Amino acid sequence: xxxxxFRIISNLPLTKNVYKMVLYGDVSHITAPGQFINIKIxxxxxxxxxxxxxxxxxxxxxxxxxxxxGTEILSKMQAGExxxxxxxxxxxxxxxxxxxxxxxxxxxxxxxxxxxxxxxISEGKKVxxxxxxxxxxxxxxxxxxxxxxxxxxxxxxDGSYGxxxxxxxxMKNARYTCFYTCGPEPMLKAVYRASETxxxxxxxxxxxxxxxxxxGCSCKTITGYKRICKEGPVMKKEEILWEN
Amino acid sequence: MGKLSVDLCGITLDNPVIPASxxxxxxxxxxxxxxxxxxxxxxxxxxTLEERFxxxxxxxxxxxxxxxxAVGLQNPGIHKVIAEELPKLKKVFxxxxxxxxxxxxxxxxxxxxxxxxxxxxxxxxxxNISCPxxxxxxxxxxxxxxxxxxxxxxxxxxxSKSVIAKLTPNVTDIASIAKACEDAGADGVSLINxxxxxxxxxxxxxxxxxxxxxxxxxxxxxPVAVRMVYQVAKAVNIPVIGLGGISxxxxxxxxxxxxxxxxQVGSANLIDPYACKRIIEDLPKAMDKYGIENIKDIIGGVK
Numbered sequence: 011x012x013x014x015x016f017r018i019i020s021n022l023p024l025t026k027n028v029y030k031m032v033l034y035g036d037v038s039h040i041t042a043p044g045q046f047i048n049i050k051i052x053x054x055x056x057x058x059x060x061x062x063x064x065x066x067x068x069x070x071x072x073x074x075x076x077x078x079x080g081t082e083i084l085s086k087m088q089a090g091e092x093x094x095x096x097x098x099x100x101x102x103x104x105x106x107x108x109x110x111x112x113x114x115x116x117x118x119x120x121x122x123x124x125x126x127x128x129x130x131i132s133e134g135k136k137v138x139x140x141x142x143x144x145x146x147x148x149x150x151x152x153x154x155x156x157x158x159x160x161x162x163x164x165x166x167x168d169g170s171y172g173x174x175x176x177x178x179x180x181m182k183n184a185r186y187t188c189f190y191t192c193g194p195e196p197m198l199k200a201v202y203r204a205s206e207t208x209x210x211x212x213x214x215x216x217x218x219x220x221x222x223x224x225x226g227c228s229c230k231t232i233t234g235y236k237r238i239c240k241e242g243p244v245m246k247k248e249e250i251l252w253e254n
Numbered sequence: 255m256g257k258l259s260v261d262l263c264g265i266t267l268d269n270p271v272i273p274a275s276x277x278x279x280x281x282x283x284x285x286x287x288x289x290x291x292x293x294x295x296x297x298x299x300x301x302t303l304e305e306r307f308x309x310x311x312x313x314x315x316x317x318x319x320x321x322x323x324a325v326g327l328q329n330p331g332i333h334k335v336i337a338e339e340l341p342k343l344k345k346v347f348x349x350x351x352x353x354x355x356x357x358x359x360x361x362x363x364x365x366x367x368x369x370x371x372x373x374x375x376x377x378x379x380x381x382n383i384s385c386p387x388x389x390x391x392x393x394x395x396x397x398x399x400x401x402x403x404x405x406x407x408x409x410x411x412x413x414s415k416s417v418i419a420k421l422t423p424n425v426t427d428i429a430s431i432a433k434a435c436e437d438a439g440a441d442g443v444s445l446i447n448x449x450x451x452x453x454x455x456x457x458x459x460x461x462x463x464x465x466x467x468x469x470x471x472x473x474x475x476x477p478v479a480v481r482m483v484y485q486v487a488k489a490v491n492i493p494v495i496g497l498g499g500i501s502x503x504x505x506x507x508x509x510x511x512x513x514x515x516x517x518q519v520g521s522a523n524l525i526d527p528y529a530c531k532r533i534i535e536d537l538p539k540a541m542d543k544y545g546i547e548n549i550k551d552i553i554g555g556v557k
Contacts, residue, residue, distance in 0.1 A: 011286065013527065050525065055472055056316045057525060080316075095527070216312040218323060219524035222283045224276065225299075225328045226314040228307065235307055235328070240283075253310075 011097040011221055012039040018089055019069065024150040027076045028118065029085045030063075033092065037065045042101025043126035044192075044212055044244045047072065048220035050093040051080050057095065058084070059220050059239070061192070061212070063121035064128070070096070073121035073150070098220050099243050102126050102210055104133060108187025111135055113160075114177050114201055116142040116193025120151050122212060126190055127160050138184060139163070142177035142197065146170035178204040199252060209247045213238050229253075257548045258537055260294075262493060262516050263416035263441045265350055265377050267294035270506065270549060271534050274497050274520035275300050275354035275380065275420075276325065280339040285346035287527045292534055294516060297352040297380050297444075298335075298343070301370070303362045305331035315453045315462040320472020320499065320521060322451045324465035327356050327385070332366045340373060350377025354420070358388045363405050364412045371413035379415055381405060383435075384422035384447045396422045396447075399434035406438035416441035418495065421486075423475075424450050428482050429489035436490045444495035444518060445486060446479045472521040473499045480512045487513020487554055501529070503536035507544060513554040 016035035024030050040047075040062055047070065048057040058080040064071040076085050104111075104126070111130050115123040120141055130137050138161040143149050145168045155162045163180045164172030173180045177193070178200045189209035191201045198211050215238040218226035222240030229236055231249045236242055258269035273284075275297040284290050308326030315322040330339065343351065353370040357363035363381060370376050383396035383405050395401040396419075406419050419435035421428060423446035432443045448469025453462040461467075479498025487494045496514030500506060501522045509517050522529035537549070546552055 013287075054316060055318075055320055055521075055525065056314070216314045218314045218321060219277075219527075221527060223279050223527075224314070224323065224524050225279075225308065225325045226323060227311060228313075228325075228328055229311065230307060 011095060012036065013093065013095050016070070016092050016094050018087055018092065021085070021087055024073065025148050028073060028148070028150055029076070030071065030073045031084070032069050032071050033094070034069050035094070037068060037070045037096065039097025040065050040070060041097060043129050044102035044122050045097060045099045046220070046243065048095040048098055048217070049084070051083050053083065054080055056218065057220060059098070059217050061122040062125060064125050073118065075118045095220060099239060100241060102190055102212075102244050104130055106188060106208070107135060109135060110185065110187045111137055112181070112184055112186035112189040113137060113139045114142070114181070114189060114191040114193070115139070116177055116197040117144075117148070119191070119193030119197070119212070122192050123190065124151060124154060127155060127158050131158055131160070137161070138186060140165065140177045140180045140184070142193065144168065176200060181205070202247065202250065202252070205247065210244050211247065211250060212243045213245065214243065257541070258534070260516055260550045260553070262495075263378060263418070265416075267516060269294045269534050269537065270510065270514075270516040271530050271537075272296055272352065272495065272516055272518045273523055273530050274518035275382070277520040277523045280335075280343050281347050281351075282342055284523070284527060288531045290347055291349060292531055293349070295349055295352050295377060296347075297354045297518060298339070299329050300327050300354045300356040300382055301329050301332055301335045301366060302327055302356045302358070303332055303366050305329070305334065310464040312462060312464055313468070315468065317451070317453065317470060317472065317474065319474035320470055321524075322453060322463055322468040322470050323448070324463045324468030326465065332369050336369060336373060340375060344375060351375050352378045352380050352418070354380045354382055356382045356385045357405070358385060360405055360408045364408050367409045367417075368412050371415050376415060378418050378442075379409065379413060380418045380420050380444060381409055382420045382447070384420065384424075394422060396431060397425055399430050402431050403434040403438045406435045406440050410439035418442040418444050420447055421445040422447045423478060423482055423498075429485045432486040432490050436492050440492060442493040442495060442515075443486060443490065444497060446475070446482050446498045449475055449478065471499065473501050475499045476505060480509060483509060483514050484512040484556065500533075503533050503540035506533060506537060507540060507546070507552065510549065510552050511554070511556045513556070515553050
């Protein structure tokens with residue numbers, strides 16, 4: 011992990027309230043898909059943790075939804091510099107993915123799947139992706155996954171595009187050797203129940219520091235207490251303990 | 255003795271800057287960022303007799319110039335702290351460390367303090383008396399002079415190392431609590447712990463924090479802390495450690511002028527992992543600016 015100053019290269023809306031921001035800076039500490047960065051925003055006290063969607067040699071891309079003050083301020087920034095902590099969280103493990111991993115993203119759980127898909131494809135694996143949204147207008151990144159060469163299925167709850175229903179409806183016909191998922195907790199629970207192989211889940215929680223110091227984002231697991239920001243945000247299926 | 259050094263209960267600190275308990279773990283998260291031996295010392299994560307998970311999440315809420323936390327003393331328990339955390343700490347920190355202790359009965363405090371008293375690297379025992387007493391209907395020990403006296407005197411009788419009482423600001427007269435701690439034999443006091451606060455989510459009308467209330471800290475509370483340190487320093491003759499919203503070198507000077515012998519830095523570490531290192535590096539320049547030769551000369555120097 012590292013603190014650094016990043017320059018905003020672009021910040022464009024993908025849907026009504028989802029934005030894609032590309033930042034230029036030292037990304038050497040971002041070492042795995044599924045990690046996150048923690049952004050200091052002028053006028054707010056706590057940093058805002060946001061998952062990494064993609065990285066290049068000297069840029070990092072994030073896709074975020076405007077849900078509160080922090081993301082609202084972020085969405086209005088067109089230029090300038092941001093103080094960011096990078097290389098946070100454990101990220102996804104890919105060595106036990108098997109030949110046909112399935113990636114399941116819901117809403118703003120979709121972005122971390124992009125860097126993961128890139129990584130798995132670079133390892134010669136055949137990647138299938140299920141992207142879940144509420145409605146057609148909220149869909150983003152479908153074309154990006156197709157361009158990578160993934161087999162892509164989109165679900166919408168209202169049936170306005172793709173498969174009508176939830177990501178689990180698209181999982182029914184899928185054949186896969188391992189799965190990776192990120193999205194709202196009800197979706198993660200449904201995927202947990204519907205899944206037939208081992209797999210990895212990425213969790214969200216309100217954080218104080220983002221680097222393991224404050225114990226603000228702790229959760230209970232089968233293998234003991236974990237900090238979402240440090241031992242997570244990615245957890246193995248077999249260690250998850252649903253509390254409610 | 256350098257120009258930044260101060261004496262804290264008979265142990266010389268290279269500088270008066272101490273990361274506060276609960277914001278610095280057992281040190282090694284920060285040792286990934288910088289050599290933590292630049293610190294005066296640090297106060298490690300509040301340790302209790304038994305392992306604790308703490309409160310349900312969300313435990314954190316954003317506030318104006320600060321945050322509310324309701325972590326609930328999550329810690330591995332004294333046995334694991336001694337067996338696992340302290341050996342790991344020793345590899346990255348070679349100075350005496352401040353051991354922060356929480357408890358839910360007088361005997362809890364005594365047992366944990368006795369065990370830590372035997373640990374070579376522990377320099378001071380910082381007793382967090384802002385914990386509920388399970389034998390007195392959950393009233394905080396530190397909320398009245400009698401409860402504070404009871405804990406501190408019992409601990410003092412059981413240990414040989416310096417005992418620092420960490421005080422809660424959620425009281426009517428903090429000076430009377432500090433005085434009771436001094437009467438009980440405390441070698442120092444540290445203040446302020448967090449201020450009880452609450453936020454409500456306007457969308458669902460529920461408290462943001464799962465535990466409903468939590469402790470408010472950060473730059474917003476600094477003036478309250480300065481006032482309380484000032485009041486306590488006038489009331490007692492033992493060293494006072496000042497904390498509450500300190501974010502830069504000038505805050506350190508202000509807190510010391512109010513009467514603090516040393517300072518703790520809490521929330522600032524969570525926003526900027528380098529906060530304490532930066533403050534220590536900035537101190538000499540800030541001292542030059544205000545004509546301060548040696549930092550210890552300004553303790554309680556407010557006119």
